[in-house]
Amino acid sequence: MSVQIEPEKFLTFQRPLIRTVEEILTIKNPHSTPVAFKVKTTAPKQYCVRPNSGIVDPESTREVLVMLQAFKEEPESDYRCKDKFLVQTVMVPADKQLLAVNDLWSQMEATDAASIKQHKLKCEFLPANTPEVEEPSVNGVHATTEQYIRQRSSPAPAASESTLQNDYDSTQNEVLQMKEKLQEYERELSNIRSLKEPSDQLVQSQQQGYPIQVLVMVAIAVFAMSYAIFGAKQ
Numbered sequence: 001m002s003v004q005i006e007p008e009k010f011l012t013f014q015r016p017l018i019r020t021v022e023e024i025l026t027i028k029n030p031h032s033t034p035v036a037f038k039v040k041t042t043a044p045k046q047y048c049v050r051p052n053s054g055i056v057d058p059e060s061t062r063e064v065l066v067m068l069q070a071f072k073e074e075p076e077s078d079y080r081c082k083d084k085f086l087v088q089t090v091m092v093p094a095d096k097q098l099l100a101v102n103d104l105w106s107q108m109e110a111t112d113a114a115s116i117k118q119h120k121l122k123c124e125f126l127p128a129n130t131p132e133v134e135e136p137s138v139n140g141v142h143a144t145t146e147q148y149i150r151q152r153s154s155p156a157p158a159a160s161e162s163t164l165q166n167d168y169d170s171t172q173n174e175v176l177q178m179k180e181k182l183q184e185y186e187r188e189l190s191n192i193r194s195l196k197e198p199s200d201q202l203v204q205s206q207q208q209g210y211p212i213q214v215l216v217m218v219a220i221a222v223f224a225m226s227y228a229i230f231g232a233k234q
Contacts, residue, residue, distance in 0.1 A: 042083055
């Protein structure tokens with residue numbers, strides 16, 4: 001039984017392609033021995049692969065993130081991608097399990113290249129919002145992408161007419177209560193202003209003191225009396 005790679009034939013990238021588009025490559029090791037892997041592409045400047053090499057532990061699965069770099073301009077709708085990927089896998093012998101991945105691959109390619117398995121994948125650009133062939137099961141049933149999307153995106157049941165009417169009535173009552181409170185606040189403010197005006201007038205008159213005409217007359221009278229007194233003495 002060989003290593004299982006998903007997707008099996010195509011790495012698909014959905015438009016628009018003027019953004020980074022990601023795809024997951026899964027490598028499953030059903031064996032009791034570790035498996036080394038390495039991912040190559042015919043367009044290394046266009047794709048970013050993380051990790052591009054590593055070890056899959058026995059009876060484990062490893063995910064590889066493949067990122068298609070953003071195009072400067074959207075390719076034509078009839079553009080056919082010719083990019084390809086190559087996934088190489090090899091069983092790791094017991095005497096080489098402590099080696100670093102790069103050293104392991106160097107030795108295996110030099111001494112046991114025949115044991116290296118190769119799996120090729122093509123790249124395909126999908127139109128925007130186009131469902132893929134199949135998706136994981138929904139509620140225990142293996143469903144197509146279109147069914148999966150339909151179930152996930154179906155709107156919630158609309159509220160009943162009676163519920164909407166109750167909400168409307170409740171809102172109207174709240175508005176009326178707010179209007180009544182506002183009118184009450186306006187009346188209280190008017191009363192406060194009416195009580196404040198006489199006190200303001202009283203304070204103003206106290207602050208102003210005697211009129212200026214009275215002060216002038218008093219000053220003249222004092223001057224006249226002083227002049228008369230001093231004049232009589234002389």
